[in-house]
Amino acid sequence: MQPLILSAFTLINCLGRGLDATLAALREQRSGLRHCDFPDAELDTYIGRVEGIENEPISGRLSDYDCRNNRLARIGLEQDGFARAVENARRRYGPDRIAVILGTSTSGILETESAYRRRDPETGALPPDFRYRQTQNTFSVGDFTRRYLGLRGPASVVSTACSSSAKVFAGAARMIEAGLCDAAVVGGVDSLCFTTLYGFTALELVSSTACRPADADRNGISIGEAAGFALLEKPACGDGDIALLGYGESTDAYHMSSPHPDGLGAGEAMHKALQRAGVDPRAIDYVNLHGTATKANDAAEDKAVSAIFSAAVPCSSIKGWTGHTLGAAGIVNVIVSCLSIGESFVPRSLNTERIDPEMASWIVTQELRRPVRTVLSNAFGFGGNNASLVLGKRS
Amino acid sequence: MIRVFVEGVGIIGPGLPSWNESRHILAGRQVYAGGELPRLSASRLPAAERRRSTSVTRLAIDVAEQALPPQVRADEVATVFTSSGGEVEIIHKIFEELSTAERLISPTQFHNSVHNAASGYWSIATGSRQPSTSLSCFDDSFAIGLLETASQASVERTGVLLVAYDFPPLQPILRARPLPAPFAVSLLLAPAPSGHGFGELTINFAGADTGDASRMADAGLETLRSGNPAARSLPLLAALARSEAAELVCPCGEYGRVHIGLTPCG
Numbered sequence: 045m046q047p048l049i050l051s052a053f054t055l056i057n058c059l060g061r062g063l064d065a066t067l068a069a070l071r072e073q074r075s076g077l078r079h080c081d082f083p084d085a086e087l088d089t090y091i092g093r094v095e096g097i098e099n100e101p102i103s104g105r106l107s108d109y110d111c112r113n114n115r116l117a118r119i120g121l122e123q124d125g126f127a128r129a130v131e132n133a134r135r136r137y138g139p140d141r142i143a144v145i146l147g148t149s150t151s152g153i154l155e156t157e158s159a160y161r162r163r164d165p166e167t168g169a170l171p172p173d174f175r176y177r178q179t180q181n182t183f184s185v186g187d188f189t190r191r192y193l194g195l196r197g198p199a200s201v202v203s204t205a206c207s208s209s210a211k212v213f214a215g216a217a218r219m220i221e222a223g224l225c226d227a228a229v230v231g232g233v234d235s236l237c238f239t240t241l242y243g244f245t246a247l248e249l250v251s252s253t254a255c256r257p258a259d260a261d262r263n264g265i266s267i268g269e270a271a272g273f274a275l276l277e278k279p280a281c282g283d284g285d286i287a288l289l290g291y292g293e294s295t296d297a298y299h300m301s302s303p304h305p306d307g308l309g310a311g312e313a314m315h316k317a318l319q320r321a322g323v324d325p326r327a328i329d330y331v332n333l334h335g336t337a338t339k340a341n342d343a344a345e346d347k348a349v350s351a352i353f354s355a356a357v358p359c360s361s362i363k364g365w366t367g368h369t370l371g372a373a374g375i376v377n378v379i380v381s382c383l384s385i386g387e388s389f390v391p392r393s394l395n396t397e398r399i400d401p402e403m404a405s406w407i408v409t410q411e412l413r414r415p416v417r418t419v420l421s422n423a424f425g426f427g428g429n430n431a432s433l434v435l436g437k438r439s
Numbered sequence: 440m441i442r443v444f445v446e447g448v449g450i451i452g453p454g455l456p457s458w459n460e461s462r463h464i465l466a467g468r469q470v471y472a473g474g475e476l477p478r479l480s481a482s483r484l485p486a487a488e489r490r491r492s493t494s495v496t497r498l499a500i501d502v503a504e505q506a507l508p509p510q511v512r513a514d515e516v517a518t519v520f521t522s523s524g525g526e527v528e529i530i531h532k533i534f535e536e537l538s539t540a541e542r543l544i545s546p547t548q549f550h551n552s553v554h555n556a557a558s559g560y561w562s563i564a565t566g567s568r569q570p571s572t573s574l575s576c577f578d579d580s581f582a583i584g585l586l587e588t589a590s591q592a593s594v595e596r597t598g599v600l601l602v603a604y605d606f607p608p609l610q611p612i613l614r615a616r617p618l619p620a621p622f623a624v625s626l627l628l629a630p631a632p633s634g635h636g637f638g639e640l641t642i643n644f645a646g647a648d649t650g651d652a653s654r655m656a657d658a659g660l661e662t663l664r665s666g667n668p669a670a671r672s673l674p675l676l677a678a679l680a681r682s683e684a685a686e687l688v689c690p691c692g693e694y695g696r697v698h699i700g701l702t703p704c705g
Binding site for chain 1: 440441514517523524525530533534535537538542543544545546549550551552553554555556558559560562563565566567568569570571572573574575576577580583586587589590591593594595610611612614615616643644645646647691692694695
């Protein structure tokens with residue numbers, strides 16, 4: 045495929061606001077996870093909560109879109125000069141020629157959860173201030189973002205659970221290739237809510253400690269929240285050192301909430317991404333794992349990764365730093381992959397004390413300082429939905 | 440502009456049980472009298488999954504099945520599922536449970552609540568490991584799904600099955616999101632004609648000032664079209680049923696229009 049330049053990108057998560065905050069935490073070996081202090085949630089688990097969202101409502105012309113998820117999106121768009129970079133692109137291409145494709149799993153449903161607790165005792169009606177379209181609807185964050193950025197190209201939201209914001213890169217690449225747009229704002233936003241906190245608890249997939257990817261005693265995920273964005277442009281038009289080189293998508297055809305035990309779908313997504321990028325597995329310098337820290341997910345991914353790379357390529361999951369940010373997990377991995385390439389290091393798998401002896405791939409437990417030119421970045425979700433991306437230095 | 444070929448079509452709506460049983464109504468040769476939704480069997484799903492699946496998922500599975508011609512295997516085509524509200528019934532149940540003191544969500548309910556539940560069940564039902572995406576674009580879910588499906592078919596040179604579906608939410612959400620009737624449509628698009636298909640589509644995205652939305656002449660069908668995001672496909676389905684060349688406009692946000700040109704086969 046024709047590589048696409050990431051001419052601007054940004055990230056906000058529990059490690060802080062903007063690229064520097066995530067980079068500093070990764071370099072200082074500082075996790076963003078803490079014991080659950082999400083208001084009114086009484087759960088013995090760790091979460092990756094973003095500070096301050098509660099105090100920063102969306103005001104002005106887009107105030108109808110005010111909800112935790114869109115607040116997180118707005119704060120994210122204002123980091124690292126991202127909104128300014130899009131404004132420049134808008135002048136160059138025209139607002140009709142830039143697509144917005146974002147991933148989310150839960151959108152603004154925290155608002156509906158709250159509205160259900162405030163139902164009229166007589167009629168069961170939701171309170172009159174409930175705004176379905178601007179908060180709960182899965183498209184809400186895409187609608188908000190295109191309006192916030194003043195873009196009028198095709199806008200959509202991908203919601204394939206935890207692969208959502210990796211798949212947006214594939215969709216954007218196709219739209220650009222097909223000529224429907226010249227550039228695309230892609231990314232993902234997912235925020236904490238009761239549905240996921242209590243839902244993953246019901247599935248017994250939540251750890252009572254900070255999650256421990258690839259650890260022999262790992263016992264589940266820590267749920268986090270994040271927003272990340274990237275501006276994708278054709279190489280002839282975009283400035284930037286890092287490019288999307290390939291993408292691969294697949295499904296498991298196995299189970300709604302458990303991965304294929306041999307990682308068949310995951311392996312297929314990785315193969316396709318490498319193939320589309322025209323990159324030999326030996327040229328990959330780092331595999332940024334999905335690595336959620338559940339027994340089944342880590343084991344399946346390890347089988348797929350080690351079948352391609354044996355133990356020759358350093359691998360790590362960053363979930364021990366950020367938590368599992370669900371619909372935003374794909375973009376979090378992409379941006380961390382960009383930091384890895386830009387700063388020449390492989391982040392370690394935090395909280396991994398004793399690597400599961402059944403893991404056959406090379407799990408990095410100490411940060412590696414070395415040139416990183418090409419990264420494979422994974423994101424797998426419920427429904428057996430898989431996406432892998434190859435990112436690399438612009439050649 | 441994208442060029443793709445329609446190789447299969449499916450429809451399920453009130454009084455519109457399948458493509459074959461609905462084409463005369465869509466073509467305007469028979470009066471649309473409304474009616475019930477057909478029984479959703481999802482017979483393709485293994486029994487255990489069928490029991491767990493929601494009516495929203497069964498609607499999507501049944502309509503997807505219709506668009507696969509006998510010579511095309513389900514595990515040969517990628518899929519694009521698109522829906523404004525997704526699993527509206529399960530989401531309502533979860534909200535109700537979360538508003539109790541116990542907050543006990545059933546694990547099955549939780550994994551069935553994801554927007555891509557229908558896509559996951561389709562993959563299990565067909566054994567297909569082909570790429571599958573699940574989109575939401577509020578009222579423009581069909582238009583944006585068509586753009587994704589057509590661009591995937593043309594760029595990846597593969598068959599792609601589009602499945603657009605929406606079920607009315609339950610109360611109390613229905614009042615905040617009026618969506619009167621269920622509807623689903625499926626289109627199998629291919630990069631080259633097989634010789635057994637319906638015709639060629641040209642698809643483009645343009646600004647909002649480039650034309651008004653195509654509508655249905657029949658009042659009942661027009662009510663259906665404007666009341667369900669998936670039913671925004673009806674003008675295209677009508678043109679396919681008539682086998683007539685058509686230039687159609689499908690709104691895509693307040694800002695954009697998807698222009699669809701149809702050149703029927705033969």
